[in-house]
Amino acid sequence: MTESSPVPTKTRKPPSQADVAALAGVSSQTVSRVANNRSNVDEATRQRVLSAMQLLGYQPNSAARALATGRFGMIGVISFSLSAHGNSRTLQAISEVARISGYSVNLVGPEVATGGAMEQAVTKLTNQGVDGIILIEAQILDHPNRNLPHGVPLVIADGDPDQRHPSVDNNQAAGAEAATAHLLGLGHRTVHHLAGPQDSHSARRRAAAWFDTLKRAGAPVPPVLYGDWSAESGYRLGRRLAADPEVTAVFVANDHMALGLVKALHEAGRRVPHDVSVVGFDDVAESAFFLPPLTTVHQDFEQVGRLCVSLLLEQIADTGHRERRVQAVVTPELVVRESTAPPPVPQSR
Amino acid sequence: MTESSPVPTKTRKPPSQADVAALAGVSSQTVSRVANNRSNVDEATRQRVLSAMQLLGYQPNSAARALATGRFGMIGVISFSLSAHGNSRTLQAISEVARISGYSVNLVGPEVATGGAMEQAVTKLTNQGVDGIILIEAQILDHPNRNLPHGVPLVIADGDPDQRHPSVDNNQAAGAEAATAHLLGLGHRTVHHLAGPQDSHSARRRAAAWFDTLKRAGAPVPPVLYGDWSAESGYRLGRRLAADPEVTAVFVANDHMALGLVKALHEAGRRVPHDVSVVGFDDVAESAFFLPPLTTVHQDFEQVGRLCVSLLLEQIADTGHRERRVQAVVTPELVVRESTAPPPVPQSR
DNA sequence: TGAAGACGTACCGGATCCATA
DNA sequence: TTATGGATCCGGTACGTCTTC
Structure with missing residues (x-):
């Protein structure tokens, strides 16, 4: 001893x-x-x-085993930004479920987001030896001329543009519609939108649903402002919204930008929710402690992560069949707190 | 074609x-x-x-190559909570630098944090085949009866209790001292402390430095409140602080708890910074957009991640020598914003 | 005769040492 | 010396064979 x-x-x-x-x-x-x-x-x-x-x-020795069996006991995860709140939550859930299922996680972080970056990352992972790949927030897929390989099991989280691959998505449309309808229901004449970056599918779908909801309600559609998810961009663009007296309600594409917007409104002397109502998206843990507590759309990232792994493991096990196209959808939920209220001057219809 | x-x-x-x-x-x-x-x-x-x-x-085929060479081109990262802001930032930096250096990252996520969880995770990684391991926030190491294996190259980020392993740490003491001294310098009679969980080394060192700074200044040392890093805990404990008229300055161990505290103070009718000054820790991207913008201690997690990989790769390359004990330290920086001010009633000394 | 348990051999796909032209 | 090929090994697994009751 x-x-x-x-x-x-x-x-x-x-x-x-x-x-x-x-x-x-x-x-x-x-x-x-x-x-x-x-x-x-x-x-x-x-x-x-x-x-x-x-x-x-x-x-x-796992290398020897992998060599002999052709299986690696490892799934690859590609995420271009861990700093985005949802991505790291999803990653955490993925790694947890993967571990329970006996798989390791090979994480490939951000690279220069050139056209071929996604393919490079996939190639790198298949080289390293993975049984399947999960792609988080695959905005690069936009480039329609570029395709992902179909040989390796693949699941896309929150970002499949054309449903060519199995994917797991939050029902962005439902969330955005709920947020917009909530504001409309409060009596606001219309709802402005502070969107996420244009290369994000999530951001686009939220914007599209906001647009549709407005249209359906017969409300005027104000121009969209595009941020980059950061509080800073929310603040910067928020100053423009704050300067416009027409603005009484804003649906913001995520909570961090909403925080920036609230600060801009505050500085302009416009109270939330008394003068302007704000709704966010994500329901980050902090949003309940903003001043005022933020009304927002709760996303269940853990569920997204779990479903990603399930779908991937199904594909991996299902070697016989041709690849299937399965889409799983997780429904977000509006959480009403104190950043929303009827407009200052009641509108008659 | x-x-x-x-x-x-x-x-x-x-x-x-x-x-x-x-x-x-x-x-x-x-x-x-x-x-x-x-x-x-x-x-x-x-x-x-x-x-x-x-x-x-x-x-x-990487498995075949690994089998033949004994090298895997992979580093293992163990992190028990990706939801902690700093951890995911550090992870992102690690994965980036690792990729550039030709290494993959095998991520092992949270398990039940029992006494042996850390050892299990290490064993799992060595089984999977990694050339070295980075441990993020290793609070479980507290248990002095448990040791980590010395056979595999290992670097600990922000959590080595006894310097038995190469590690990279933020200079928590310097940051906490700067925060406390800043408040004292503003004229506050003393500074209260809302600490992180007791099983966190970072939290402990911040609390210790706060204590020392108070002692050195001859200021009375109020009892410490222990939160769990969450805004919710900051709010809950903050209500107690808000109810105490003696409290005019609080150093909070992270920004999220500070957000909760600010909300509690706000609800109690105590204005920040007019009635109570608040300093956070981390400098999360959002803290500049809190109401009011938060004075806090900026941590360079990217640098921590980079240094972790450097130290680890050195160890991996340095097979000949006995293992060395290298400690790298990253210095945080006080960022003064608008949540701190002199106390409401100037104190005479 | 037949099943269950134990064993032998041929790989998996590369890297390394050594022989060779 | 330089460029190339052969043999054997890394540490497991798949599958066929042999033994035994």
Whole structure:
């Protein structure tokens, strides 16, 4: 116990199947069977092998196993921005479920978002050896001339433009419609929109649903302002909205921009929600503690992550069939707090 | 070009070295040389091999390579909470630098944080085959009876209790001292502290530095309140602080809790910074847009991530030497905004 | 005769050492 | 010396064979 080996133990090789086999007095194949919980092993033999493993501290070599089986026990995740709130939440859920399912997660972070970046990332992952790939927020897919490989199981989270691949999406349209309708229902003549960046599918769909809802209600459609998800952009564009007395209600594409907008309104002397109502999107944990607490659309990123893994594992298992196109949809929910109210001067219809 | 193969292309095996060798009319070893950019290959042969690779779409099999070389080209990252702001920022930086250095990132997410969870995660990663491990926020290491293996290269980000491993840390003490001293310098009689959870090293060091700074200044030391990093906990504990008229300055261990505190103060009718000054920690992107903009301590998580990878790669390369104990420190910086001011009733000394 | 348990052998796809032209 | 090929190995798994009751 207390002895310290004089020899540098750093270079000792990890024990292999063969070592275990030698110690247990069986063949390495039997060790393999025990390691994989096969049934056709005598109980006494199994115990002998197990204790030999224990004694040596045997750990199977995943590279060797992967080479032999062609399976890697690893799923690749491509995300171009972990700083985006939803992405890291989704990633966390993915890694959790993957671990439970016996898979590791190989994360490929942001690269220069050139046209071929997505393909490069996919290639890199398949080289590294993954059984499938999850793509988070794949705005680069816009480029219609570029296609993703169809050979490897793939699931797209929140970003499949043309439904060519299995995907999991928040029902952005439903969320945006709920937000817009809520404001309209409060009596606002119309609702302005502070959108996310134009290369984001989520942002586009929110904007489209906002537009449709306004149209259906017969409300005038004001011009859209495009931010970049950051509070800073919300503030910068918010100053323009704050300067416009026509603005009494704003649907903002995410909570962080909404925070910036609220600050801009505050500085302009326009109270929220008394003078201007604001609705966000995401329901980040902090939004309940904004001043005032933000009415927003709650997204269940954990559910998105879970579904991504499920769909991917299905594809991986389902080697026989041709690839299927499955779309899973997670429904967001409007959370009404204190940043919304009827307009200052009641409008008659 | 436009032909579509009638045979299901799904099951086609990826081309191997041998296939390339056959097509190029060389041996597979020569293909290996070309793939690894060895010098002793005739230029003409190299070109022949390269175009064969191109034609077949050859991608080296990483499992086979790992098996043969013992290197995996992969670093493991263990993080028990990606939702913590700093962790995901650090992770993003790590993944970026790792990619540039030719390494993949194997992410192990949260598990039940039992005593052995850390060791399990490390074991899992070494099984999967990684060349080294980065541990983010290793609060579980507290348990002094548990040790991490010394066989595998390891770097700890923001959480090494006893400096037994190479680590990268923000200089929490300097940041906390700057925050506390700033408030004291404004004329506050003392500074209250809303700390992070007790099992977090970062939280502890911030609290310790706050304590020391108060002591050195001869200021009375009020009791500490312990939150859990969330805005909700900041709000909940903040209500207690807000009810105490003695409280005129609070140093909060992170920005999110500070947001909750500000809300609690606001509800209690105590204005920030007029009645109570608040300083946060982290400088999340949103904190400049809080109401009021938050004075806080900026942490450079990108730098932390970069340094982690550097230290780890050094260890990996440095197989000859015994393991070294290197500590890198990143210095945070106080960012003064509008949540701090002199106390309402000037104190005479 | 037949099933269950144990074993042997041929790979998986590369890298490395050594022999060779 | 320079460019190339051959043999054997990395550490497992798949599958066929042989033994035993």
